[in-house]
Amino acid sequence: MTTADAKSPGSRYCFHGLCHRVGTLAQTDTLVGWRGYLLASYYDSCRLDRLNPCGLTSSGAVFRPDLPDNAASPLLPDGTVILAYNPKTGDASVLRITNAGPYSGKRKLDVSRAAAEKLGFRSQGVAALVISVLQSPTEAEASYVRRRVYPSVPGHLGKYETFDKAIEAAQERLDVREDGEQQPADAADDIAALVPKPRLAVSPSLARELMMLRSPPRPVSRGVRLVQGPRLVSRESFRPEQAPASARAALNFASGLQQYLLDTGSLPDAGK
Numbered sequence: 001m002t003t004a005d006a007k008s009p010g011s012r013y014c015f016h017g018l019c020h021r022v023g024t025l026a027q028t029d030t031l032v033g034w035r036g037y038l039l040a041s042y043y044d045s046c047r048l049d050r051l052n053p054c055g056l057t058s059s060g061a062v063f064r065p066d067l068p069d070n071a072a073s074p075l076l077p078d079g080t081v082i083l084a085y086n087p088k089t090g091d092a093s094v095l096r097i098t099n100a101g102p103y104s105g106k107r108k109l110d111v112s113r114a115a116a117e118k119l120g121f122r123s124q125g126v127a128a129l130v131i132s133v134l135q136s137p138t139e140a141e142a143s144y145v146r147r148r149v150y151p152s153v154p155g156h157l158g159k160y161e162t163f164d165k166a167i168e169a170a171q172e173r174l175d176v177r178e179d180g181e182q183q184p185a186d187a188a189d190d191i192a193a194l195v196p197k198p199r200l201a202v203s204p205s206l207a208r209e210l211m212m213l214r215s216p217p218r219p220v221s222r223g224v225r226l227v228q229g230p231r232l233v234s235r236e237s238f239r240p241e242q243a244p245a246s247a248r249a250a251l252n253f254a255s256g257l258q259q260y261l262l263d264t265g266s267l268p269d270a271g272k
Contacts, residue, residue, distance in 0.1 A: 007022055007058040007059075007077070007078060007100045007144075008022065008142075008143075009022055009023065009024045009025050009028070009077040009139075009142050010022060010023070010024040013100070015100075015101075015103045016103045016104075018103050018104070020074035020075060020209075021075075021206075022074070022075060022076070022077055023075055023076060023077060023206050024077075025077065025136060025137065025138075025139060025142060027206055028076060028077055028080055028133060028136040028137070029136045031076075031132075031133040031136070031206075032132075032133045032134070032135070032136060033132070033133075034132060034133070035130055035131065035132045035163065036130070036131050036132070037128060037129075037130055038107075038108040038109055038128070038129060038131060039105075039106050039107045039108060039109075039126060039127075039128055039129075040084070040107060040108070040109035040110070040111060040121075040126065040127055040128075040129045041102055041104075041107045041109070041110055041111075041116075041125060041126045042110060042111050042112065042113055042115065042116035042121075042122060042125070043065070043072065043101065043102070043110045043111075043112070043113070044065045044112075044113045045063075045065050045113075056146065056147065057072070057078075057098050057099035057100075058072075058078055058098075058099050058100040058144065059078035059079065059097075059098045059099060059144060059145070059148060059150075060144045060145045060146045060147060060148040061098045061099075061147070061148050061149065061150060062147060063098070063099060063112075064112065065112045065113040065114060066112075066113070066114050067112060067114055067115075067155070068093060068112060068114040068115040068117070068118045068155040068156050069093070069094065069095055069096060069112075069115070069152065069153050069154070069155035070095060070096055070097075070098045070099075070111075070112050070115070071084070071095040071096070071097055071098070071099075071109060071110060071111040071112065071115060072097065072098070072099035072100055072101040072102065072109070072110040072111075073097045073099075073100075073101075073108065073109055073110075074100055074101060074102070074103075074108065075108060075206060075209055076097050076133070077097070077136075077137050077142040078097055078098055078099070078100075078137065078141070078142050078143075078144075079096065079097065079098075079137030079138070079141030079142045079150065080096070080097040080133060080135070080136060080137050080142075081094065081095070081096050081097075081133070081134045081135040081137075081153055081174070082094070082095050082096075082097065082131050082132065082133055082134060083095075083131060083132045083134055083166060083167055083170045084109070084111065084115075084119060084129050084130075084131050085129060085130045085131070085160070085163045085166050085167075086119045086120050086121060086127055086129055086130075087128070087129075087130060087163070088120070088127070088128075089119070089120035089121075089159070090159040090160055090161060091118060091119045091120045091156070091158070091159055092119075092156075092157045092158065092159070092160050092163075092166035092169070092170065093111075093115055093118055093119055093154075093155055093156045093157060094134065094153045094154040094155060094157060094170050094173065094174070095111060095115060095153065095155075096150055096153045098150065107126065108209060109129065109131065115155070115156075118155070118156035119156075130163050132163075132167060134167075134170055134171070134174060135174070153174075154170070154173045154174070157169050157170060157173065
């Protein structure tokens with residue numbers, strides 16, 4: 001078995017002058033049940049995407065841009081299974097991390113072209129997504145194996161009103177065996193009782209990069225209104241309030257004069 005140090009858990013690597021530290025397996029375990037808010041993009045075949053070098057991925061798996069079930073992360077180890085949710089469209093997908101990247105700006109996730117299409121942001125190129133780790137990888141899954149084949153994950157799940165509904169659907173899909181038979185409820189409860197729940201604690205640097213939140217963010221408004229303190233003000237009223245008193249007086253005089261001209265069609269007589 002050939003190993004590679006490019007994306008070993010806990011290692012630090014750099015590409016194009018941008019450096020990241022991959023989370024350890026223990027840190028990834030603690031991310032199960034958390035949700036993070038990050039900026040995601042998508043990448044395509046190396047024949048179409050100049051930033052994607054041709055060849056195998058950091059995990060050794062063959063990159064399939066036409067499948068909506070794989071993604072790349074500079075922070076999560078290869079083999080990690082995540083839920084990605086677009087709060088603007090309600091689309092949710094289960095993805096497996098199979099590669100390193102992205103290597104540009106503040107983006108922390110690169111999904112396949114097909115995954116971006118299903119998540120509703122291919123035309124925009126980037127999107128703010130809510131993610132959660134569903135399954136952390138084993139040491140073997142996080143290691144490089146040339147032309148490896150991971151077990152398949154569901155990919156696109158559909159549209160959901162909230163992130164909580166999407167994660168419930170994802171957990172139900174992942175509980176189904178490969179032969180289509182579900183585990184008996186009693187057996188699942190016995191297993192859950194034996195497996196301790198992960199502590200909700202991550203490394204500070206990893207938490208900062210993932211911008212961890214306890215609830216999914218609301219879609220950002222695209223209006224032209226500006227926020228000044230606790231109240232909302234329009235752009236037109238915001239600027240006069242920031243000007244000095246003399247400037248505000250001049251602005252008020254000019255506004256009044258303009259209105260007078262519109263009403264009368266002539267200048268006021270200064271002698272009156």
